[in-house]
Amino acid sequence: MTDTRDTPFADGAAYIDGAFMPVRDARIPITDWGYRRSDVTYDVVGVWNGSFFRLDDHIARFRRSMQALRLDPAEDDARIGAILNECVRLSGLRNAYVAMDCLRGRPLPGQRFHPASCRNYIAAFAIPWVWVISPEVQARGAHLIIASPLRIPDRSVDPTVKNFHWGDLTQGLFEAGDRGADTCVLLDADGHVTEGAGFNVFAVIGGAVVTPDRGALEGITRASVAELCGDLGLEYCERPVTAQELRGAEEIFLSTTAGGIMPVSRIDNIVLSDDRPGPVSMRLRDLFWAKRAQGWHATPVDYGDAAP
Numbered sequence: 001m002t003d004t005r006d007t008p009f010a011d012g013a014a015y016i017d018g019a020f021m022p023v024r025d026a027r028i029p030i031t032d033w034g035y036r037r038s039d040v041t042y043d044v045v046g047v048w049n050g051s052f053f054r055l056d057d058h059i060a061r062f063r064r065s066m067q068a069l070r071l072d073p074a075e076d077d078a079r080i081g082a083i084l085n086e087c088v089r090l091s092g093l094r095n096a097y098v099a100m101d102c103l104r105g106r107p108l109p110g111q112r113f114h115p116a117s118c119r120n121y122i123a124a125f126a127i128p129w130v131w132v133i134s135p136e137v138q139a140r141g142a143h144l145i146i147a148s149p150l151r152i153p154d155r156s157v158d159p160t161v162k163n164f165h166w167g168d169l170t171q172g173l174f175e176a177g178d179r180g181a182d183t184c185v186l187l188d189a190d191g192h193v194t195e196g197a198g199f200n201v202f203a204v205i206g207g208a209v210v211t212p213d214r215g216a217l218e219g220i221t222r223a224s225v226a227e228l229c230g231d232l233g234l235e236y237c238e239r240p241v242t243a244q245e246l247r248g249a250e251e252i253f254l255s256t257t258a259g260g261i262m263p264v265s266r267i268d269n270i271v272l273s274d275d276r277p278g279p280v281s282m283r284l285r286d287l288f289w290a291k292r293a294q295g296w297h298a299t300p301v302d303y304g305d306a307a308p
């Protein structure tokens with residue numbers, strides 16, 4: 001593999017609307033509705049040890065999100081896969097955070113300011129791997145709060161369409177910092193748990209793994225948790241989860257692309273499983289990384305020359 005440490009691609013590679021460039025040079029036009037109206041959808045796939053994880057699942061979800069928002073870029077799914085590979089290849093990264101966005105674009109010159117008059121386009125990039133929750137925090141278990149903002153209603157913004165409507169989650173992250181916690185989860189107006197700042201939420205209740213069936217992104221890592229529960233003979237259930245149930249759970253863990261399965265040891269200052277990651281969370285987490293190491297759902301990156 002080419003050593004890119006001293007090239008302009010060392011901190012990542014990007015693609016915007018037909019052109020590849022170093023990530024440091026990637027720019028979005030200031031008049032783009034993707035920027036001015038959050039009129040955009042996106043997805044993020046991980047590369048670990050030189051392989052994408054569940055690449056086709058991420059591209060399929062990205063396509064569903066684009067269709068839901070009536071975004072229709074020129075690139076088909078195969079081309080998007082090739083673009084993502086090229087971003088990783090240019091960066092030379094073995095562990096990467098790889099994003100794909102579809103932006104509404106700008107109205108054509110002389111046309112009225114309406115989303116239907118815009119030419120939609122793809123932007124993508126690969127940068128060094130990002131942890132939503134650092135390995136050190138994962139080792140002691142994350143400290144979670146239920147933050148005061150409610151998640152934007154799902155009838156306003158469909159949470160199954162991956163989106164940039166993060167005003168509520170961002171305020172929740174500040175509140176978590178103020179309360180000495182690592183991260184936050186938000187409730188809906190009925191007091192049900194939705195999701196957190198970049199992750200799905202799970203409770204272990206009576207030995208079963210339970211996760212909200214509404215108000216949340218249908219996480220690709222969540223689908224992996226369901227598979228792993230099958231492997232381990234654990235009951236897995238998607239259903240409404242109340243705040244009270246979450247606070248009273250035997251264990252809590254979180255899941256996301258940029259972190260995998262991440263144990264929680266405190267919620268709102270309630271200490272879980274002796275202030276450590278719980279046993280069910282650890283079994284799932286260990287199996288997740290063991291199977292990843294064996295090539296589970298892996299698509300090797302084509303670096304274009306022999307691996308190092």
Ligand code: PLP
Pocket residue numbers: 044195196197198199200216217218219220221222255256257258
């Ligand atoms: N929920 C939100 C709001 C997210 O941003 C993410 C990931 O970024 C997730 C859930 C987890 O989804 P996935 O496992 O597909 O990364």
